[in-house]
Amino acid sequence: MQGFTNVHLLHVVRQYAPMVGGLEDFVRNLVARQKGRFASVRVLTLDRLFTHPDQLLPEDVIIDGIPVRRIPYYGSSRYPVAPAVFSNLGQADLIHVHAVDFFFDALALTKPLHRRKLVATTHGGFFHTEQSLGFKTVWLNTMTRLSSRLYDGIACCSNNDLEMFRKLAPTKARLIENGVDLSKFHDAAAPMPVKRLVSIGRFSANKRLDRTLDALQSLVRSDPAWQLDIIGSPSDLSVADLEELTAARDLKSHVHLHLGLSDTAVCDVLSRSSIFVSASEYEGFGIAMIEALSAGLIPVVQPNTAFRALAERHPMVHLADFADPEQAAGTISHVMAELVRAPALRRSAVVSAEQHAWSTTIGHYDELYMDALRS
Template sequence: MTAPLPEPVSPFADKTIVHVVRQFYPMIGGLEDVVRNLAGRQTGRFSKVKVVTLNRLFIEPDRLLPRQETIDGFEVRRIPFRGSPRYPLAPSVFAELGEADLIHVHAVDFFFDSLAWTSPFRRTPMVATTHGGFFHTADHKRLKTLWFNTITRLSASRYRGIACCSESDLATFARIAPSRVRLIENAADLEKFGSAASPVPVKGLMTIGRFSHNKRLDALLDMVKVLAARDSGWHLHIAGSGSDWSEADVRRMIAGRGLEAAVSLHCNPSNARIREVMGSCSLFVSASNYEGFGVAMIEGLSAGLLPVVEPNTAFVSLARKHPMVRLAAFADADKAAHAVEEAWAALAADPSALRQAAIASAAQHGWAGTAGAYERLYADALRLA
């Protein structure tokens, strides 16, 4: 009997990788989930995997998190910061980088800039992932554009490679770092909510995400008010955590529209709780006018939820790959409600086929391909060292 071939040795088996990200678990969100999944899959591929992050969550600024923790087999180190969550200052990050053979910075913020400016003193190869940059809202657009074309351009020149997690990010960052960018779309944990949606059509809607202004929960609630006036059977489930709007703010928005019976708010829910709620839903909805990629929508597809979403750049791009995605401008509540009703009618006509098509379509965003693309990025960065 032929002995099985040994597993190939990882080219990074003698390397330490340090991920730097402003927010991490127990914060739940697209950025945090991507970093956790990526770092978890690198455990065993690298000699050591470490995540450096801030020691307080922006939504709970008075709660101090543990200084050190092991999560999914990798080390998490949390450091203090001061200043605004928009640009938190955390100079003690430099003390956490001494053992790194490769530094991976996530998002464009203080860490992205400060590690770039000090890179000549370390000479450690660095890569970055954009995660949408900082154009999530139109607020301070002129200042953001000026900063991007000057400070961000200079910072980007210090990175060996920049992973753009969406086609819109690629187009944006190609303007300032054309030789360094490449498209590595975010992956989703397809098992987390896999097949969780109701097996039979129900008039339950699900939206997931932080309560930030770009998610436009007010427009989503306006649409639900139209739906509920036509049919009291409709129900929206909002799962997320406080951000620009607090839990109290969102509850006031619900009450102000008289939607207490038609909307349930699930604050800081566990994945198990979200999965449970999905069991009473058939559609995923989002009025967000900006997404770095759209991980929550992909997770909704993996559950078997049919999406009706705002035609922002990220969702339009995803709609080209997923034909069951319906686009609707939520600024017109009546038209958006009509789009939801049409999506539900299509599902009711062939529930099993459409549900399974959504689940199958999500499979193209699994982690195997994305993790491999990052290893190619790392290999290229290390060869340039």
């Protein structure tokens, strides 16, 4: 791999550890693999977690051997404004912005002043829900278009993002799919088929956990043996919200919530499961599903753009419209029957996930950085 021993690299991301999620895990994994290969690597992020906005985090910490600085913000979590970003660029030669938000726009529009090289990773843009869709479309075609053209390179983590950003900055956008830590849950799923589902991710409105519960309710009517583990952290939905949704469907004895688990504890939950489920309406890439494959779980997921693209590459991924709980339940039952007939499908899932190894992703980011520095 290429070295950048004279380059000071700064990652700017709105949320970082201890926040847990697809975006945060991706940046943390990327940073960990860049340690020692640059003159310096730092992370700049916000001083509060969106899930605990009243709790102030320490300003300066070391995480995985990497300096992390946290700065204040105001406004909503959808577009947190943090002017202190400009006084915390330090000696950075190259700034890597993650996601399309205030940081993305602010650092682009002030590029003539700070004169740093800029690259970005889209992480799904900001179209994670249908909320304010008209305003988002206008913003995309005005502010985001202007900002995008000031970047030296834009990594789109899905074909959907690539299609979007090629319209905004055709010479800057390229496809770099997210790397996934395949060792974290490697081969962790139940060795033999069991009627137990698992969902992994934030309790966000767009994840449509209500529809996942509807599908489970349909399964339980036919066979009370079905169980569901929900692993994640509160977001748009609280624990109380989920408990209320569960109780309304008379599923208390079939649903198990898991909060703040370590990777080891997650593996323990996965060891009792055979099928990964997600009714998510939108995904930037689908890291949780790839992690599920690496564990040996068979996914049954909503046919959103990201999951459809991944299903084309992973034949063991099953698409089902969770808006129709009977259809989703039928697909899950079909998958269970397939697993019983052919337990080797579990191993096929583990092998299939290997195409998303970090080694390939790091090489693509090296090329992005080199092209940006030369531009």
